[in-house]
Amino acid sequence: MAGGTDDHGAPRAPTGTRDLLWPESWRFETMVERFRAHVEAAGYGLVQSPVFEYASVFRRGIGEHNDVVGKEMYEFADRDGQMLALRPEGTASVVRAYVQHRPVLPWKAWYAAPLLRHERPQAARYRQHHQLGIEVIGVADADLDVEVIWVAQAFLAGLGLSDYSLRIGSMGDRTCRPGYLEQLVGYLAGHEGELCDEHRVRYRANPMRVLDCKRAECRAVTVDAPKLLDHLCGDCAAHLSRVEEGLDALGIPFDLDPGLVRGFDYYTRTLFEFASGAIEAAQNALCGGGRYDGLVEMLGGDPTPGIGFGMGIERALVACDAEGVFPAAPPALDAFVVDTAGGEVARVLAPRLREAGLRADRAFDGRSMKAQMKLADRSGATVALIVGPQEAATGTVVVRPLRSGGDQEAVPASSVVDAVRAALVAVAGATAGRS
């Protein structure tokens, strides 16, 4: 295959992207709706920002020294020569929107958006993926950190998930981090020759990455490296303690992880990540977030605190599959019209049923009774409404239950809607009676 087509010339979805067809698409959207209900009940309002921004928004916010901006961002000059970038993560865009519009503080926003990164696809990782997220601008209180973590945790639990864990850490702030980084770089410089090939040359650009390196060489060095959690200033230490207390108070289990590090420059203080224990694949991070008290300023606003998280919808769905929860059970039809008498009845009856608030569909192309009944069955409809020559001549419609054992009956065309409603009630009653 070449040029975005298969070898027969038919185009296909780009590498790392996928089409979601019914009923998978239904499940995806249902998860978004769940999230909407969950966060709106906690005071968050939807924010929608463009899928592309001036590239500088991400360069300034996320920083140059990480893979997302450095080598994964879709960046291009448009026809006017403006440097634009497809949104690689959610927070920078939302904060840019805040700086531009200055909504009243505190501003609690949520979003569900596609993110694009030119990564090599693998299990549970795509070039276009989707995140559910929240951002709160204008609150420094550690109790908000607890709320934000709760929002994520309660959502996961609400999906029915139970096999996941929470790690939290702190990135310090401008008071304590610079001094710590200096110490860390000094320490690493003293062990430069012992680091892995990659970090031997890169440790100065992003020293905290080395702490996260999985290679044995780096691990041997970092065991005794200075830890940021031991060098937090008084305010950052107090903030972290308050968060831990709050999580304890809510009964949310967590692990304090000195090695929890993120590549984005904007993070300060609280950092957290939920990982699934049920996902077999390597990519098991469900949700990552943290505080970014310096980001608003970096994007041209006044110094204003902020915090948020992003949760991968695709990953959450994989976790749901792995745990056997949140099944796909799309709604079925109420009625399916079968017309073998020329279609004159079906073309009016189906719209009338829908106007009456019923979920209805019909067959086309004048197919046989058997074929139309098959479609009716496959549609999941509760009843089939059958119109043959006999019914067409007498102005009646046969109401045939498809999901229960009841008998079919012929009713006047004028009372079909009532008959369908009665059948729905009867079936619902029978179902309730069985369970």
Next chain:
RNA sequence: GUGGGCGUAGCUCAGCUGGUUAGAGCGCCAGGUUGUGGCCCUGGAGGUCGGGGGUUCAAGUCCCCUCGCUCACCCCA
């Protein structure tokens, strides 16, 4: 960017050491006393065996290249 695995009907896959018109299950379509779905039976449609080149009397089966998918590293949701 690096490495491994795989590419045969819409889907899941068989096709042994290269040899006649490439198969199965599911799905789809049409029939099974001339008006009724689900089960069952019968029949049918549907494949340039990812693409290109090479070896050979002969390749889905071997070799090379290429595209794609997939898994892992890196990083991340």
